[in-house]
Amino acid sequence: MTKRQIPVIVLAGFLGSGKTTLLNHLLAHSGGSRVGVVVNDFGSIEIDAMSVAGQVGSSMVSLGNGCLCCAVDTSDLDAFLDRLSRPAARIDVIVIEASGLAEPQELVRMILASDNTEIMYGGLVEVVDAAEFGRTRVRHPELDRHLGIADLVVLNKTDRIGEAERAELAATLEELAPGTPVVAASYGRVDPELLFDRRPREERLEEIRQLSFEDLVHDGAGDDHDHGHEGHLHAAYESVEFVSDEPLHPRLFMEFLDRRPEGLYRIKGFVYFGVPGHRQKFALHAVGDFLRMHRTAWGRSERRTTQLVMIGSGVDGGALREGLEGCRRAGEGAGDVDERSMWGVLRYTQG
Numbered sequence: 001m002t003k004r005q006i007p008v009i010v011l012a013g014f015l016g017s018g019k020t021t022l023l024n025h026l027l028a029h030s031g032g033s034r035v036g037v038v039v040n041d042f043g044s045i046e047i048d049a050m051s052v053a054g055q056v057g058s059s060m061v062s063l064g065n066g067c068l069c070c071a072v073d074t075s076d077l078d079a080f081l082d083r084l085s086r087p088a089a090r091i092d093v094i095v096i097e098a099s100g101l102a103e104p105q106e107l108v109r110m111i112l113a114s115d116n117t118e119i120m121y122g123g124l125v126e127v128v129d130a131a132e133f134g135r136t137r138v139r140h141p142e143l144d145r146h147l148g149i150a151d152l153v154v155l156n157k158t159d160r161i162g163e164a165e166r167a168e169l170a171a172t173l174e175e176l177a178p179g180t181p182v183v184a185a186s187y188g189r190v191d192p193e194l195l196f197d198r199r200p201r202e203e204r205l206e207e208i209r210q211l212s213f214e215d216l217v218h219d220g221a222g223d224d225h226d227h228g229h230e231g232h233l234h235a236a237y238e239s240v241e242f243v244s245d246e247p248l249h250p251r252l253f254m255e256f257l258d259r260r261p262e263g264l265y266r267i268k269g270f271v272y273f274g275v276p277g278h279r280q281k282f283a284l285h286a287v288g289d290f291l292r293m294h295r296t297a298w299g300r301s302e303r304r305t306t307q308l309v310m311i312g313s314g315v316d317g318g319a320l321r322e323g324l325e326g327c328r329r330a331g332e333g334a335g336d337v338d339e340r341s342m343w344g345v346l347r348y349t350q351g
C-alpha cells in the first residue's frame with residue numbers, strides 16, 4: 001500500500017485580501033479533517049497568528065517577522081513541516097498562510113525542495129480582494145504573475161462590489177489565469193473540499209520553475225540577498241509596530257486614523273480604550289480606505305494592551321509611531337475620556 005502524503009497548500013494573496021478570514025473559515029468547517037497551519041506574518045507582532053490561534057492550538061506554528069519567501073535558511077519552515085507531519089500529529093492537510101507581501105512561487109519552491117517524504121505540494125490558492133484588486137494591480141503588476149501560477153483563485157469580498165464589476169473581474173482573472181477555477185466568496189466562505197482536494201497542475205509547476213529561473217537571471221545570479229529580492233512585492237514596503245499598555249484615547253486615535261497617509265495600506269491589530277462600557281478588545285482592520293473594528297472579549301489572563309502593525313510603502317515610520325504615542329490617554333491634550341468620545345470608534349465597529 002502506498003503511503004498517503006500530506007498535501008501542503010499555500011494560501012497567498014495581497015495585503016488584507018482575506019487570507020486569515022478564509023483560513024478561519026476552513027478551520028471552523030474542516031469536517032473531520034485535521035488541519036495544520038503555518039502562519040507567516042510580515043511584522044514582528046504576530047497578529048495573524050493571534051487571530052487563528054484559538055482554533056488550532058498545537059497544530060499551528062508561526063513564522064513571524066519578515067516574508068518567508070525571502071528566508072535564505074529554510075530550516076525553520078522545514079522544522080515546522082516536520083513537526084506538523086509526524087504521524088503522531090495525525091494531520092490530514094497543512095495550510096501555509098503566506099504574508100500579504102510574499103512571493104508565492106518562492107514558497108512553492110521551498111515545499112517542492114523539501115526532503116520531507118511525509119508531505120507533498122498541494123497547490124497554490126490566491127485570494128483576490130474584489131474591492132481593491134483594480135487599484136492594487138496598477139501599483140503591483142507582479143500580482144498578475146502570482147495569479148498565473150495559482151491552482152485556485154478565490155475572488156473574495158464580492159459583497160463589496162456590484163454584478164457588473166464582478167463580471168469584469170471574472171473576465172480579467174480568466175485572462176490572467178486561463179483555465180484556473182475562480183470561486184467567488186465573501187468572508188472567505190468557500191467549500192473546504194475545493195482546497196483540500198486540489199492537486200497542483202503539472203504545467204503550473206513548470207511555470208514556477210521557469211519563473212524562478214527568470215528571477216535569477218533578472219537579479220544577477222541572485223547571490224546577494226538584498227539585491228536578489230528587488231523585484232519582490234515586499235521590497236517597497238515596511239512595517240511599523242506599536243504597543244501600548246496605556247489605553248488609547250478614542251477621539252485622538254480616530255483623528256490619527258483619519259489622517260493616515262496614503263501609502264499606509266494596511267493596519268491590523270487590537271486596541272484597548274478602557275472607556276467605561278467599552279473596555280473590550282477592539283480588533284482593528286484597515287485595508288486601503290476601508291476601516292472596520294469589532295469587539296471581542298479579552299482572554300482570561302490576557303493583558304489589556306494595544307498592539308498594532310502598520311504596513312505601507314513610502315511611509316514615515318517615526319511619524320506614525322509618534323502619532324500613536326500622542327493617542328495614549330495620559331498624552332498631552334488627551335483631556336477627559338467619557339462615553340461620547342467613543343462615538344467615532346463605534347461608527348466603524350461591528351458587534
Ligand SMILES: Nc1nc2c(ncn2[C@@H]2O[C@H](COP(=O)(O)OP(=O)(O)OP(=O)(O)O)[C@@H](O)[C@H]2O)c(=O)[nH]1
Binds near residue numbers: 018
Ligand atoms: N466586506 C468584506 N470584508 C472582508 C471579507 N473578507 C475579509 N474581510 C475583512 O477584511 C479585513 C482583512 O481580512 P484578513 O483576513 O485579515 O486579510 P489577510 O489577507 O489575512 O490580511 P494580511 O495578512 O494583512 O495580508 C478584515 O477586516 C476582514 O474582516 C469579505 O469577503 N468582505
